[in-house]
Amino acid sequence: MLRNKADRHRWLFPFGAAFWALVFSGCSGKEEIVPPEAVVAPIPEDAAVADFSPGEYGASLIETIPGDIATLNPLLNESANGSAVIGRFLNGLITLHPETGEIIPNLAKSWEISEDNLVYTFHLRRGVHWSDGHPFTAEDVIFTWNCFFAKQRDPDTGKVLTDENGSPKYRYVSRSTFGQLINGQEPIFEKVDDYTVRFTTPEVYAPFLLFGGGEEILPKHILGSAFEDGSLMDQWSLQTAINEPWKIVSLGMYVLESYRPGERIVFGPNPNYWKVNPDGERLPYIKRVITKIVPDYNSSNVAFAQGLTDFESVTPDNVAWIRRGEERYDYTVLDMGPSSRTNFIWFNLNPGSDANGKPFVAPHKFAWFSDKRFRQAVSYGIDREGIVRGVYFGRAEVLHGYVSPKRRFWYNDNIRKFPYKPENARALFKEMGFQYIDEKLHDAEGRPVEFSIMTNAGNGLRVEMATVFKENMADLGIEVELQFLDFNTIITKTSDSFDYEACMLGLGGGAPDPFAGKDILMSGGRLHQWYPSQPEPATEWEGRIDELMIEIGRNTDTQKRKAYFFEVQEIMAEQQPLIFLVSPKDYVGHKNRWQNLQPTLLGGVTWNEESLWAEPEL
Amino acid sequence: MNLRQIFIELFSRPLGIASASVLGLLYFSAIFAGFLATQATNEQDLERTYHPPTKIFFKEGGLRVQAYQLVDPSTAAYEPVEGKSYPLQIFGRGFEYRLFGLIPTDRHLLTLADEAGSFYLLGSDSTGRDVFSRLLYGAQVSLFIGLIGITITTTLGFLVGGLSGYFAGRTDFVVMRLVEFLMAIPGLYLLLSLRAALAPYFESDQMFFVIVIILAFIGWAGTARILRGMTLSIRKHQYVAAAESMGQHPLRILQKHVLPNLVSYLLVAATLSIPGYVLGEAALSFLGLGIQEPAASWGLMLSQAQDVKVFYLNFWWMLAPGFAIFVTVIAYNVLGDVLRDIVDPNMQTR
Amino acid sequence: MISFVIRRLFTLLPLLFGITMLVFVLMSLAPGDFLTPVRAQRDVPEELIRSIEVEFGLDQPWYVQYWKWLTNVCQGNLGHSWVYKLPVTDLIGQRALATFLLSLSALLFSWCIAIPLGVLAAIYKDSIFDRISAALAYAALSIPEFFLALLLVFFAAQTGWFPMGGATSFGYEYMSLWGQIVDRAQHLLLPTLALGIGSIASIMRIMRANFLDAMRAHYVQTARAKGLSEFISMFRHALRNAINPLLSAFGFAFSGLLSGALMVEIVLQYPGLGQLMYQSILREDQFVVLASVMLGCTMLVVGNLLSDILLAWSDPRIRLEQKD
DSSP: OHHHHHHHTTTTOTTHHHHHHHHHHHHSOSOOOOOOOOOOOOOOTTOEEOOSOOOOSOOEEEEEESSOOSOSOTTTOOSHHHHHHHHHHOOOSEEEOTTTOOEEESSEEEEEEOTTSOEEEEEEOTTOBOTTSOBOOHHHHHHHHHHHHOBOBOTTTOOBOBOTTSOBOBSSOOHHHHHTOBTTBOOEEEEEETTEEEEEOSSOOTTHHHHHHTSOOOOHHHHHHHHHHTOGGGTTOHHHHHHOGGGSOOSSSEEEEEEETTTEEEEEEOTTOSEEOTTSOBSOOOSEEEEEEOOOHHHHHHHHHTTOOSEEEEOGGGHHHHHTTHHHHTEEEEEEEEOSOEEEEEEOOOOOBOTTSOBSSOHHHHHHHTSHHHHHHHHHTOOHHHIIIIITTTOEEEOOSSSOTTSGGGOOOOSOOOOSOHHHHHHHHHHTTOEEETTEEEOTTSOBOEEEEEEETTOHHHHHHHHHHHHHHHHTTOEEEEEEEOHHHHHHIIIIIOOOSEEEEEEOOOOSSGGGGHHHHSTTOTTOTTSOSOSSOSSHHHHHHHHHHHHHHHOOOHHHHHHHHHHHHHHHHHHOSEEEOEEEEEEEEEETTOBSOOOBTTTBSOTTGGGOBOOOOO | OOHHHHHHHHTTSHHHHHHHHHHHHHHHHHHTHHHHOSSOTTOOOTTSTTOOOOOEEEETTEEEEEEEEEEETTTTEEEEEEEEEEEEEESOEEEEEEETTTEEEEEOSEEEOGGGOOOOTTOBOTTSOBHHHHHHHHHHHHHHHHHHHHHHHHHHHHHHHHHHHHHOHHHHHHHHHHHHHHHHSOHHHHHHHHHHHHGGGSOGGGHHHHHHHHHHHHHHHHHHHHHHHHHHHHHTSHHHHHHHHTTOOHHHHIIIIIHHHHHHHHHHHHHHHHHHHHHHHHHHHHTTSSSOTTSOOHHHHHHHTTSHHHHHTTOGGGGHHHHHHHHHHHHHHHHHHHHHHHHOTTOOOO | OHHHHHHHHHHHHHHHHHHHHHHHHHHHHSSSOTTHHHHTSTTSOHHHHHHHHHHHTTTSOHHHHHHHHHHHHHTTOOOBOTTTOSBHHHHHHHHHHHHHHHHHHHHHHHHHHHHHHHHHHHHTTTSHHHHHHHHHHHHHHHSOHHHHHHHHHHHHHHHOOSOOSSSSOTTGGGSOHHHHHHHHHHHHHHHHHHHHHHHHHHHHHHHHHHHHHHHHSHHHHHHHHTTOOHHHIIIIIIIHHHHHHHHHHHHHHHHHHHHHHHHHHHHHTOOSHHHHHHHHHHHTOHHHHHHHHHHHHHHHHHHHHHHHHHHHHHOTTOOGGGOO
């Protein structure tokens, strides 16, 4: 109890820590570790002014997160939940505009890109301090990139060790290590002065500003020694979060106060945050953020509907009943338009065979699947409007192509669309030489057309979509066998054993840059679902997509990139390797007590969380 | 006491008659599911999801069903249309099916005229399928899994327990340690582990067999243990020793001398353990680990009722499969208790 | 007595060995591992995945992995949860406590209601009350726990009287001690009902039968003959003797509740051992599954042992050493 209090008020009482240290050394023995006192630094010279009317300090925010975190070390994190939590206290040099999606300054106040599009110079905000009072400088940026690309060296000779392919072995293998390699080469990064860093990419690489600039900056003064002694990856673990949360310093608007595995994460305001309100007062207004870990989205929706949480993303099928409580619990559910989540079906187009020489897909079925008319016919036969109406109660949108309409800038509406027209499907089958015998579809050789489709059982709405798909296909005279498998089994089949015919899955998110989809779209990609990791593009159109993607990667002219990406979308729509179904709409609920809310379709409700305020509770 | 006597006694007791007839009715509906169903099990209607149960009333000399209209698609709210109803036909023509899986026909107990659309005795589910019809088809899975399972476990338990009790000695020791081992694992834990290991090697529509195998694997141990004890005591009888000295094969002795003495026990034990199988299937399917869509089973149907919108928008009819499970289990329990009272009130059953 | 307890606990070892091996084999049969979901993410590089595989020994055959695990366990190290990246002991500790609390409260709840009901049913044998309670007991025994739990959720959703899911409220950490106790109790209410109602029925039936036996017994007849009041003869003598055999059911009931709690925990979203076990199996978080199976088995064995001890304690005629 006492410890908690000491934690909570350590910003408010400058002498608190010393006082409690005395108390604890007196009464509870040596186990209690007392957090060091944070130094409140002056407001930075380059502080960002958040343009919202000034509010009142001291409210608490309660919200939920759909799963526990595994680590707070950004080098190790692999989960979306982890990223959401880490994003609370670590920031990148750039960020995205909540309305337009443009790249805007964050920790860097500005940047220049050289004429040849190879050199990026970032100017950091001056006078920014970490939450513990240590200044933030170019050293931290360089340190962060050193973490990505430090090599394993021979202890005696100091030579860089290499693997069997001759590429260097990295000391701290993280997602960023490989993610930031440009065509297998590292960018060069150097400190110009305390507030300027320069990056040089080995070739023109359009997404560098977004991907490289978006990397979260790590504190050298905290993690530097761990970097030296090799324990970097063990830092900022959950143990740290439980026992010594103050070691996890912050450049974001919050600092970690406490963490209980499986239960909750509590944040307090960063006393050294670099954003101020128009009156020049330091933000954020919020005194405490309590993030409850609620793995089941239904339960967290229920909690919001009972007035227990402040913000909540509401699933489309729960909107109806949650809105009924709007008056009673004084909240509002907002329609945020189409989401970036997509659902799709694909056929296995892998022409290979297993170890025994048995083809992954029976040859006659492979012949159907690899004919684009077959895929188009299936696409015509799916009652997407029916799914939207029946399964989603009208709270979703029909999805025609690879890009969700949410990403307005990159969304091409002029692609070929396949509305629900069973007669068109039948016509296409006829064109392929298929025929109907007793209402059942048979191919040109007289074989009945049937296939199995797998999807994961855990997702209720997807199960419903799958049963609708089966009925739609039955109307076309195609017998579809549904297979509900564990998620792990599906991934093993799609990425390893390839013994399946068709699959239905969904993708969440969707990165802001089209190049992020290269693993899905390019024929050599690991997530090129219908036939991953192709040595050579198997078809002409896949080859064309590869070319376009390469251009998107190395072109910096946005209009050109857009044109290329539009063509990619047209090819995807024409060929239907992924048959898209629907995209649920986003709904966000918020308590009405919050002021300065300015929801945007891209940024959601809490993009300006530092400016949000409410009457403090008691 | 032989089986005939048991049955005569059973049908002289009110509880016995009641439970036996409830079970009879349940199995009858499962067998005649196609005839009794008002819609094909997978017939979807995306315009009519979560339709409430249709009202049926008597008017103009016949049964009529109320017509409904969707008033708010975003909450699946339906309202009866004033004064609009359709006559209910008996033995009319509907969708085609095979009676007993053999005889193709399209006659049904209750149908509507073609233009009248559809009616839902127990409402419709998330894709507009008729809950009542699915309940009937689900009964085929949920009810027969118990019968098949119990046949396997009883046979297995009898063979293992009987032989083990008969041979005694080292075999007995090993078998009994194995039995104790299996019984020491918390049932559901073992169930989940087995299912995780087995399921990937089967197709979705073979899950029925996976479940039977798993349930039988877990269930045989208890039966075997008790049967071993009983065999041990029967073996002490002189006629067994006599048969043995005549050089009869152990399996034959088991069949001829031991089995008849165990029949009444087996009957009671089987009746009392069938609910375990029904519940096991229901639990697995409920967790999404058992029977898979679009097939129907009571547990699977009940898992749809786990959705919060079902609670808050009060789609209470989605709970119907739970009541069906409940009625089945209670009927078996009552029947088992009555049988036990008849056979031997002090019988030890697991 | 002590040697009996030690011997029984000793038999636990081969049991645990066998069970963990079985579970290990079963889990290695299932395709994929805890990294599979990571593989499906588009931005996790393959090299990273491979390096984690090597780190955790996932590229080794199951018996090598099992041996590694076993040697670790013998040194008191149950391993790390892959999903939670926490020592298994930390993870399981909290969950086991929650399940223990639930089982205990279900047990207390069912005993407190079942014993008086059983006694009343015995005293007013063959009355309307007796029949109704017998019928209700049938119903309670036959209703699947998860269905009962589902009905309770439905009820809670419609009325809004009960908290839905979880073991504590959102503001739990900021409550007073008393507030925390009340809060926990509120959250325990529905799971306790769902779990306890079934055992009420069975305990009630046993209690009724025992009490009927006891009432017919000599000492009660004697007490009555001595002119003791009906009340005293009933409750002093009959009740005490009728409860004794029930004590032996205590341990067994407890271990039974433990595995029964799994479904209730899942439906009511109560963060206990069963729920953890279920999720860990789905995510193939091997060491957590192993540890929870071990814990579950141990509780089962200890529960049975407890019944034996209680039985011996309540009935001096039984000597533990005679049992095998």
